[in-house]
Amino acid sequence: MSLHGNHIIADGLEHPFLHDIYHRCMTVRWPVFFGLIAVVFLILNLVFALLYQLQDDAIANQFPPGIWGAFFFSVETLATVGYGDMHPQTLYAHFVATVEIFIGMMGIAVITGVMFARFSRPRARVVFSAHPVIRPLNGQPTLMLRAANGRLNVIAEASARLRILRKETSAEGVTLRRVHDLKLVREQTPMFVLSWTLLHIIDADSPLHDMTAEQMKHTDLKLVLTLEGTDETTSQTLLARKIFDHDSIRWNHGYRDLLHTDPEGRDHIDYARIDETFDLNTERPAAAGHAGPLA
Numbered sequence: 001m002s003l004h005g006n007h008i009i010a011d012g013l014e015h016p017f018l019h020d021i022y023h024r025c026m027t028v029r030w031p032v033f034f035g036l037i038a039v040v041f042l043i044l045n046l047v048f049a050l051l052y053q054l055q056d057d058a059i060a061n062q063f064p065p066g067i068w069g070a071f072f073f074s075v076e077t078l079a080t081v082g083y084g085d086m087h088p089q090t091l092y093a094h095f096v097a098t099v100e101i102f103i104g105m106m107g108i109a110v111i112t113g114v115m116f117a118r119f120s121r122p123r124a125r126v127v128f129s130a131h132p133v134i135r136p137l138n139g140q141p142t143l144m145l146r147a148a149n150g151r152l153n154v155i156a157e158a159s160a161r162l163r164i165l166r167k168e169t170s171a172e173g174v175t176l177r178r179v180h181d182l183k184l185v186r187e188q189t190p191m192f193v194l195s196w197t198l199l200h201i202i203d204a205d206s207p208l209h210d211m212t213a214e215q216m217k218h219t220d221l222k223l224v225l226t227l228e229g230t231d232e233t234t235s236q237t238l239l240a241r242k243i244f245d246h247d248s249i250r251w252n253h254g255y256r257d258l259l260h261t262d263p264e265g266r267d268h269i270d271y272a273r274i275d276e277t278f279d280l281n282t283e284r285p286a287a288a289g290h291a292g293p294l295a
Helices: 017-027 030-053 067-078 091-120 213-218
Strands: 126-128 133-137 140-149 155-169 175-182 188-192 195-201 222-231 236-245 253-255 259-261 267-269 277-279
Touching: 017 091, 030 067, 030 091, 067 091, 126 236, 133 253, 140 155, 140 222, 140 236, 140 253, 155 195
Parallel strands: none
Antiparallel strands: 126 140, 133 140, 140 195, 155 175, 155 188, 155 222, 222 236, 253 277, 259 267
16 A cells, blocks of 8 residues: 555555455556466466376377376366367266366456456546646745646546645644645636646635645645546546645746647647746746646
């Protein structure tokens, strides 16, 4: 378990693999997923090969002789291929083959279902800027965060929620981890296509009012940004979340412009610059353009 790179070791919980095998199959990386299937496939065929070898001459026309011939026969049986050259020739072998075919049919059905679920699961390709910034905007200190749609398709009726997570001490001296909502200037947009700069005005009603970088560090403050919308291509709901540590916030900085126009008058958006900021103390804001296509 981790929270934005901070690894948390969970004690006092049992983690039996088979109790949550579907969740594990859905969350492991693709190479691990295929590797696990290959390992189970090899072990299962080896077990049945040993079972076939318990009786002499259980498999007719076995080639090569010995464990390897039984292993390859098991592979053909488990996959229900049945080339025909090798076949069970004893009652015991027929019984083992029946059990193996049943397991093979069930295994193919389960793996096919999990594969389809993994492929069909909606994934949002939302790119977040690595650094939130706090800067004056229209005379008020404003927290700004930037996100971009990496697919360049339409995410319809997109909505954003921004919260902070920080440690607070009650009047009795009890330390609590509290969640506070941060009001955004715009929480919804009908179409999220290119980029979206989210704004929170730090006024007297803001939980960030009068907070300094040192206070954020003392309270271990984190920003939690959640974006949700409907992918027009698949009509599926997409969800993306990003957690920012307090030390990733850049004070009195602004975002570099993502848009530029080439000599032929065509507009370009450069996602490679999504993390770029500039220091307002050393660079004029006018030289850096605007915050982004959508705010």
